[in-house]
Amino acid sequence: MSRTREWFAPPGAEDGEAVLQFYNSLVDEKVPFIPASGAGSKQITWYACGPTVYDSAHMGHARNYVTFDVIRRVLEDYFGYNVLYVMNVTDVDDKIILRARRNHLVQRYKQQETDASKVAKEIEAAVQAAVSKQAKKQQAMAAQAAAATDSRQRTELEAAVKNEEHKAKQLQQVQEAFAALVAGGATPSIEAMLAVASDQLAEQLDAAHGSEVVDHGIFRAHAAKYEAEFFEDMAALGVRMPDVLTRVVEFLPEIIAYVQRIVDNGMAYESNGSVYFDTVKFREAGHVYGKCKPSSVGNATLASESEANFETSEKRSQQDFALWKAAKPGEPCWDSPWGKGRPGWHIECSAMASKIIGAKMDIHSGGEDLKFPHHDNELAQAEAFFHHDGCRQWVNYFLHSGHLEIEGLKMSKSLKNFITIREALTQFSARQLRLMFLLAPWNKTVSYGETMRAEMRAKEQAIKNFFQNVDVALREGEAKQSQTAAKWGEDEMALSAALQEAQVKVHEALTDNINTAAALEALSGLIKATNLYLAGKQAAAAAAAADGSSVSGLLPAGPQPLLLRKAAAFMTRILSVMGVLPGPSDTPGFGGEGGAxxxxxxxxxxxxxxxxxxxxxxxxxxxxxxxxxxxxxxxxxxxxxxxxxxxxxxxxxxxxxxxxxxxxxxxxxxxxxxxxxxxxxxxxxxxxxxxxxxxxxxxxDPAVLATEQAERQAAAAEAARRKLANALDKKVKELDKLQKLAALPSEREALADRYSAFDEAGEPTHDKDGTLLEGKAKDKARKDLEKARKVREPLTKKLAEDPNALAAMEAEVAELTAQIAAMQ
Incomplete structure (x- = not known):
């Protein structure tokens, strides 16, 4: 049974069926993709929620932006759509304000405070306050989850409880680390204490002194720094730049006018200098609120995600949300018809996207966690703005990328379990990270871990080997002109069939919700078929050389360059479509002129x-x-x-x-x-x-070759170190044994408790009582002497060969130890 919601109108469905299918979050199922401009049109519009630039981008961001870069490339370079790709940068936001202000206050605190004991007490109190606050939040969240009646909402709240438990555990670790730091007696340095608990101190400083931060430049500089970092990271990952980039600070007049029109349309109201969206009036006007995630509507905890001061007595309904926030001390603000203030979180995207794209959009994208409240509120704002134009469906297709998880939790700054893109690129190449995302459905969760590094390197190497092997075969084949037009045999027919099969499977995969994992699997089949083809040709050539056919001139047909070129061209095209290789749009102009x-x-x-x-x-x-x-x-x-x-x-x-x-x-x-x-x-x-x-x-790639060379050198050095270590261990054991033998008493001393006299040869002559040894007693004494001598025999033999053997061995041990230390 179809789950298509009754309010959803498939764009242009009456004009015919589409080939491409997309999973559309608006209806929670795959539907045909038809541009708003018509089934035969190649013009589509796309708005992507960009970064909130308050900190360094992490691998969760990479998952989102690389994922949609792949989809965009497939639409443009495979299906031939002309995409107007618009992305915003959120440079005015609660998170940015909070982080910039707190960073500033901590820096000021470090400059002003010199009493380490005072700082220790203040940090200890700040950590305890944070622990207590988190415990209350965790309890409240658990109570909400237990009370939830909607199954989907309960699942979301239970996930939120898990996140809060993780935060509580991290705070406990901070508390324990700080206690251990100050437990030694002497007060640690201020730098050392802040390295452990600066976030908790920053929260206390912000509560006490946040209103004192009035310089707008502090907030702007903070956002500019992380915006620049973000685009550097995107370039490193091979993500194409948007066609249009919008920033909140550059669109303030448009945002204010947008809010005013929603007020004029009767679906927003002013209260104490703030403006709130009226969800009740919105529904009364015939609109649906909460299209992306209906199950979350009505839950204040989920609605307030990532937004400060959500709870307020100024709102008429708990579900209402801020379009414009009245100015508060310690925040940047701008003039408006309602007084000084700043935009709410959601309004920027509606206003900027409407300005560039208009009243109808083909695609809107973002991370899974933006469905509610951000995207549902965006939709509501736009429909309210375009209400008198008859807008009931501002976005036709909502695409949400799956989370990136680490240790079973969503990678997030708030959870402090994130790995920055720059950190990840020290362990993975950009291509390997892209392959990791390509091998999973774009709208499902991906697990990140170092264990995937070897797997991704193997995937990357298989692709490299394919192109390198084809290149070698082409060079060798073209050197023998007679081979270029040789008649096809069964091997060529088999490889051609594998190529055609890969072409069909790739097309089917990309039309089915852009299933890149299935497309890569089809390419892997082509790689295997090509490798088998080349191996067969090499085996035939080797056999001909062995039986003398090469002398008689009866050479077997070599690899066919024309067929190999076709296979390599198809591989190149599809991999460039996915961004694994540079695409045609990545180097505009005559970049390849003269290259051949x-x-x-x-x-x-x-x-x-x-x-x-x-x-x-x-x-x-x-x-x-x-x-x-x-x-x-x-x-x-x-x-x-x-x-x-x-x-x-x-x-x-x-x-x-x-x-x-x-x-x-x-x-x-x-x-x-x-x-x-x-x-x-x-x-x-x-x-x-x-x-x-x-x-x-x-x-x-020279960098790849350098890495491989460094790894080989490291492996060789480790092998040499192990060889020296084994030699040292053996030598130490031998020296220890001989030294212990040298420390033993001599044969005469060892037998002194049984015999009282010995001859010149060292043999016993009298027992311990002084009685002369004769007969069996004499034989026993000789056996005792032989046993005593046998114990010391290794030392005796060694010293007979070299009287300075022990000293030489000690010197050798010292030399081996020094060599190993130098290698380390």
């Missing part, structure tokens, strides 16, 4: 280097004379490089210089065999040795 010639020249240099390296390796393995190696170097200088337009000259200091180079020839700047493992990766070249003794080169 450059690439060809660079390839010829790399080919020449690879052949030179092969020759040097062959001569080295054959233990060729020094003169033969020098002759090979001279042939490269005199024969090979001049054909490529390169003059290589030898300097008196023994180093070569390249005074004349062709375009795109930076790769030729290194020519010595001993440098290849270091120099080529710096140029983005991966050189691999094949079983046939010939080297092949593949282009790659």
């Amino acid at each position: 010639a450059s690439d060809a020249a660079g390839a010829s240099y790399l080919d020449a280097f690879a052949m030179f390296r092969d020759e040097i390796r062959g001569l080295s393995k054959a233990k060729a004379a020094h003169g033969e190696l020098l002759a090979a170097c001279d042939r490269v200088r005199d024969d090979t490089l001049p054909q490529l337009g390169v003059r290589l000259e030898d300097r008196p200091d023994g180093k070569s210089i390249v005074p004349l180079l062709c375009d795109g020839s930076s790769c030729i700047e290194m020519a010595q065999h001993a440098q290849c493992d270091d120099a080529l990766p710096q140029l983005g070249v991966r050189l691999e040795d094949r079983p046939d003794g010939k080297a092949i080169w593949k282009l790659d």
